[in-house]
Amino acid sequence: MFNSIVKSTLAVAIASALSFNIAIADDKFAELDQAVTKQKQSHVDKVVEFHSYINAYLDEYESWRDQYTKDLDAQRAKLIASWGEGEVSGKTKTVDYSEDGQVKTVVDYDTNTMSVSLLVDVNYNPRDMKQLAKKVPSSIDGQKFELEKLEFEEELNLYSPEKEKKETQFIITQTQQQMNELDIQAERLIRSDTGVPDSYIYERAYKKNMALIMQSKKRIDVQSKIYKEMRAKYGIPEEVIIAKESSPIESTPVNTVPIKVEKKKTGTLISAPTQKDDPKVQPQKKTETATAPVIAKKAPAVVSTPKVTTPKKVVKYNVKLPANSLKIRATQYQPLAEKESQTWKIDAALVMAIMHSESAFRPDAKSHVPAFGLMQVVPSSAGHDVNKQVRNIDAPMKAADLYKPEINVETGTAYLHILHDRYLKSIKSNESRLYCVIAAYNTGAGNVARAFNTNKSTSVGRAAKVINLMSPDEVYDHLIKNLPYDETKNYLKKVNGRIALYR
Structure with a gap:
């Protein structure tokens, strides 16, 4: 009797194990089929x-x-x-x-x-x-x-x-x-x-x-x-x-x-x-x-007005x-600009001139793009660039974070670094590169390149070959005449003119 029970139990266990292994095998075959199907998926x-x-x-x-x-x-x-x-x-x-x-x-x-x-x-x-x-x-x-x-x-x-x-x-x-x-x-x-x-x-x-x-x-x-x-x-x-x-x-x-x-x-x-x-x-x-x-020869019919x-x-x-209102606000954020300028090797006077032009040193500033904070960072463009290249986060920034002065100035200055040392690094003259960085902060490096490329390409490398043959004054004048948006032309004038205020 005991042997019969043992044999019966053993048979059930073996059957269960076999069915379990078969299920696993089926799953593996299904996964393999999916992989094959995916490989066969057309390029289109x-x-x-x-x-x-x-x-x-x-x-x-x-x-x-x-x-x-x-x-x-x-x-x-x-x-x-x-x-x-x-x-x-x-x-x-x-x-x-x-x-x-x-x-x-x-x-x-x-x-x-x-x-x-x-x-x-x-x-x-x-x-x-x-x-x-x-x-x-x-x-x-x-x-x-x-x-x-x-x-x-x-x-x-x-x-x-x-x-x-x-x-x-x-x-x-x-x-x-x-x-x-x-x-x-x-x-x-x-x-x-x-x-x-x-x-x-x-x-x-x-x-x-x-x-x-x-x-x-x-x-x-x-x-x-x-x-x-x-x-x-x-x-x-x-x-x-x-x-x-x-x-x-x-x-x-x-x-x-x-x-x-x-x-x-x-x-x-x-x-x-x-x-x-x-x-x-x-x-x-x-x-x-x-x-x-x-304008009518005959009086119009009487209508209810x-x-x-x-x-x-x-x-x-x-x-x-x-008169000192702006100066008081500027003084409050100058230490932040100097700190981040040392970290990112960017002129503090440029950071201050951008803050002046972008927000008049108001941390709660918001444009109609919309962009946010002291340096008017757009979460999905400059914010995303800094997140990905500096913070290893492949996502846009949050607007709430950009209202915080420390985060905003860090982000804006880091973006200037990206423009200066990566996107526009092929421009040899420091002064010419400065003009291009200012314009690119507003309109992107691609639009700056488009201003110099006769075929309107956004290739910075191609544009740099043209820029490097020009004097800094010629580069500045060319940008003012050929940038795609009037806002960017005025932005370049304002920021460039205000750098001297903070040196």
Whole structure:
């Protein structure tokens, strides 16, 4: 009996072992089959798979950027509806609004000025002003002032063509900055030797740039619609607005309604009546208020006019900040610049000049790219380069880290080192290389190379051969004339001019 039980148990154990080994063998064969299948995968499939990976990687940042832009446009749209302009904080300017949106304070660190603006009815009285004045803080950026003692200026036409052009330029400039960042990202991918063909990276950057341009056109159209709606709301004739753009004659229509233009069946405008055509028409007397020209021979049919809202006006007070404001901030961060300059063998005066130009020494600065902190580092380009080449982290930096002065200055200075000692090392003249490094900090080494290569290649090696045949002054002048973005040209001028301030 015992032997029978033992034999039975042994048989079960052997069967289990055999089935287990067979399962393992099956798994191994399955893995082998997968490996063979992968080897048989066509080259085209492999390329598509890798391209999808690169796209997904880059799309993550671009989706975040697009959401940032969408939120910014929503904020600016509300401000335009109220103030006639969408003024928001930038890398060298802080803009704050009161909770009820009637008071705006602006500190411009580039011009070292501050302004306090009050949004009031066009027929305000002094009592209203005193009430609004109570909403204004007694000091801004450490500067104390008394609103009642300051001179002010008034702005009546909040929805003028000039205002609309200014806000359109904001979108254009932001789009160019974002296109610039796409160029830098493409260049970084090429230098990273990912295995993706350069042609694919360039094509992707081109398509993304075109998408940004198309998006900016839609953004401008939406913004233009807001201005038209506000002009209609306040009874500002579009005809007068358009005439003002092309004529030096100024006009300030008040509480008027746009004249509807009748058209013939052929689609041409009916000519305006003249004294010769109709003796009853008397010459108009000159008045202070301009109105839209009458362009119909017959009076239009009576139509119900939209209810016109009483317009608003802006009263603006300007305050000059203390002359030493910038120096106080600069002194605070000079030790950091000197420390990192020794670590990375970069001139401390250059680091300070870049901080001055990028953020006016404000650690909480944020641009509309967006870039962050004292040296305005973009997480996915300069931040990623430093992470990968210095910290051995193949990932973009976090915005929160870039608001920390120590990390930001370390990152910005390390990126200058990468530009100077790696990307642009083939440029022999130290002065010529300095000019190229400054420009590359803003627009990337590839765009600097493109300025010198007749075929617009981003090859630094090819560009260096041209640069090395030129004097430093010739290199500087060539950059100013041929860099792809005006912002970079102005950036080179500013930073180069400010280096002497910190030596």
